[in-house]
Amino acid sequence: MSAPGAIAATSIGPRRRMRLGRAEPLVWIAPAFAVVAFIFGYSMVELVRQSLEHDGRWAGLENFRLTVTDPTFQTALEHNARLLLAVPVLVLIALLLSVLLFEALRGWRFHRVTVFLPYVLPIPVVAVIFGQMLQLDGLVNQALRGVGLGSLAFDWLGQPSWALWTMTGVIVWKELGFGVILFLARLLSLPGETFEAARVDGARFFRLHRYVTVPQLAGVIAFYVVVEAITMVSWVFNYVYVISNGTGGPGDATQVAELYIYQSAFQYSAPDLAAAAAVMLFGATLVLIIVFFRVQRRAGFIAAGD
Amino acid sequence: MIRTSVPKHVVLVLASLAALFPVYVMVTAAFKTQGGFLNSPFSPVAHPTVAGFRTALNDQFPRWLLNSALVTGAAVAATLVLASVAAWGFSRWSFRGRDALLSLLVSLMVVPPVVLLVPLFVFGAKLGLISTFRLVILIYVGLMLPFSVYMLTSFFRTIPPSMIEAATVDGASSFTVFRLIVLPLSGAPLATLAVINLLWVWNELLIALVFLQDDSKKTLMVGITGFESRYNLDVPAIMAGLTLATLPIVTLYLFGQRFFVRGLVAGAAKG
Numbered sequence: 290m291s292a293p294g295a296i297a298a299t300s301i302g303p304r305r306r307m308r309l310g311r312a313e314p315l316v317w318i319a320p321a322f323a324v325v326a327f328i329f330g331y332s333m334v335e336l337v338r339q340s341l342e343h344d345g346r347w348a349g350l351e352n353f354r355l356t357v358t359d360p361t362f363q364t365a366l367e368h369n370a371r372l373l374l375a376v377p378v379l380v381l382i383a384l385l386l387s388v389l390l391f392e393a394l395r396g397w398r399f400h401r402v403t404v405f406l407p408y409v410l411p412i413p414v415v416a417v418i419f420g421q422m423l424q425l426d427g428l429v430n431q432a433l434r435g436v437g438l439g440s441l442a443f444d445w446l447g448q449p450s451w452a453l454w455t456m457t458g459v460i461v462w463k464e465l466g467f468g469v470i471l472f473l474a475r476l477l478s479l480p481g482e483t484f485e486a487a488r489v490d491g492a493r494f495f496r497l498h499r500y501v502t503v504p505q506l507a508g509v510i511a512f513y514v515v516v517e518a519i520t521m522v523s524w525v526f527n528y529v530y531v532i533s534n535g536t537g538g539p540g541d542a543t544q545v546a547e548l549y550i551y552q553s554a555f556q557y558s559a560p561d562l563a564a565a566a567a568v569m570l571f572g573a574t575l576v577l578i579i580v581f582f583r584v585q586r587r588a589g590f591i592a593a594g595d
Numbered sequence: 596m597i598r599t600s601v602p603k604h605v606v607l608v609l610a611s612l613a614a615l616f617p618v619y620v621m622v623t624a625a626f627k628t629q630g631g632f633l634n635s636p637f638s639p640v641a642h643p644t645v646a647g648f649r650t651a652l653n654d655q656f657p658r659w660l661l662n663s664a665l666v667t668g669a670a671v672a673a674t675l676v677l678a679s680v681a682a683w684g685f686s687r688w689s690f691r692g693r694d695a696l697l698s699l700l701v702s703l704m705v706v707p708p709v710v711l712l713v714p715l716f717v718f719g720a721k722l723g724l725i726s727t728f729r730l731v732i733l734i735y736v737g738l739m740l741p742f743s744v745y746m747l748t749s750f751f752r753t754i755p756p757s758m759i760e761a762a763t764v765d766g767a768s769s770f771t772v773f774r775l776i777v778l779p780l781s782g783a784p785l786a787t788l789a790v791i792n793l794l795w796v797w798n799e800l801l802i803a804l805v806f807l808q809d810d811s812k813k814t815l816m817v818g819i820t821g822f823e824s825r826y827n828l829d830v831p832a833i834m835a836g837l838t839l840a841t842l843p844i845v846t847l848y849l850f851g852q853r854f855f856v857r858g859l860v861a862g863a864a865k866g
Contacts, residue, residue, distance in 0.1 A: 313684075316684070321680065322681070324733065324736055327737065329737065333714075335714035336714045386610055390607065400610070402852070405856075413840075414840055415617070418837065431636065462614075471859065471860060527801065530801075550709050554713050570709070571706070574710075577705065
């Protein structure tokens with residue numbers, strides 16, 4: 290960080306100082322501040338107020354009690370927790386791919402462009418394509434039957450016990466590119482001699498990267514873990530909504546916290562319960578924010594830019 | 596030179612294929628007939644037809660496309676203006692509470708939009724702003740500002756103070772310095788922010804779904820989700836619609852790749 294204080298002391302022109310004085314930075318910040326204060330500040334205050342009321346009357350913690358004891362909400366939380374299992378998978382695959390992209394000299398630009406591609410595709414588009422492909426008579430099962438593995442073909446998204454895992458697979462497919470970008474950028478910013486000895490194959494490949502590469506990437510890996518954990522807890526609405534057609538189905542096999550809030554508020558007209566659930570979801574992300582700050586404070590991240 | 600070994604290359608090729616395959620299915624299916632798609636879903640297109648595109652375009656697609664372009668363009672433009680002005684306020688002067696304010700801004704980056712949904716909807720309903728672009732654009736701007744201000748503040752701080760001092764000694768006002776020195780130096784970070792934000796707004800579903808309920812106001816992403824059930828038996832039409840919705844964003848990605856990668860990495864860099 291530079292020292293803006295030094296700039297401030299010397300650079301305010303005398304004329305300006307007389308007119309606006311110390312209020313000048315506030316004038317510049319005010320417009321953005323007003324929007325952020327309304328969207329976040331006003332909303333959070335209103336949210337908490339609503340979570341403590343029923344039909345406009347004080348209800349204490351009743352909404353929270355109703356939400357916590359709602360089996361659907363419990364199922365939703367359990368599913369969010371299960372989605373967290375995707376995070377270590379994401380980290381491992383992203384590490385492998387970024388190291389390979391880093392080492393591969395020939396054709397790596399092509400691979401880089403394609404491996405990142407899923408990350409920029411709109412989630413609704415991705416969800417519709419996979420929804421089509423994973424139907425009972427969809428592409429994936431046709432392919433399985435075509436190569437004589439017809440016994441493996443089954444209703445990927447229609448079977449309650451499998452729907453959430455299938456969805457986890459789609460999320461991994463989509464979110465992977467972000468990790469590869471982060472890790473690769475970090476690898477490219479390291480001094481060249483770090484890896485002079487590391488370009489090897491076989492068992493030594495894994496050992497060297499385990500002891501040379503992973504420690505170098507520790508900061509950025511921690512960042513990715515936190516971002517993806519937040520994603521799994523509170524940013525999976527789009528996948529669930531599109532793949533299950535807004536139901537969280539089959540049954541409540543793909544119900545998650547966000548969809549629960551959405552349904553309570555806009556399908557079951559219970560905004561008070563939705564508010565209580567939202568306050569709890571916010572509490573969960575708050576815990577992750579604290580972790581985020583810890584990670585931010587750790588030194589030695591990637592320099593901005595590549 | 597170092598040569599990549601075979602197994603390593605195989606893994607990369609497999610990863611690329613896995614990433615491309617759904618896109619390949621989407622684009623080829625869009626040019627097939629329903630029968631052709633069912634017979635050979637994986638094959639390349641033998642006899643391309645644009646019937647799927649015609650069906651998609653005869654539906655409300657052009658309108659959704661226009662709505663998406665309008666909302667995305669307005670929200671991103673407003674965000675860039677507000678964020679660069681605020682970032683200049685944050686980076687040029689030091690004042691009490693500045694660092695606390697910046698930290699608060701960073702933490703807002705991870706607040707899930709679904710948390711803000713209910714109160715904002717109640718607010719919008721009271722003022723009759725549901726299904727208006729105004730409220731949706733305002734919400735998008737609010738959600739994009741924390742990251743945008745944070746990123747531009749970090750960049751403005753790297754501008755050498757001597758450049759700014761030289762101008763102020765000549766009597767330039769802080770607005771003149773901002774317009775004639777800071778902004779011209781900030782082309783790359785502004786482009787990065789524009790690309791990242793364009794991608795986000797264009798792909799956003801939840802807020803558009805809740806706040807733009809009129810059929811005439813729907814964005815592409817909302818339209819697509821309903822599109823699938825309506826054309827359940829016409830896969831080429833669905834895929835043609837998806838292809839049209841994806842095209843602008845993939846074009847942006849391919850041409851703005853450098854900025855895109857830089858922006859994602861900037862999020863991980865400390866300020």
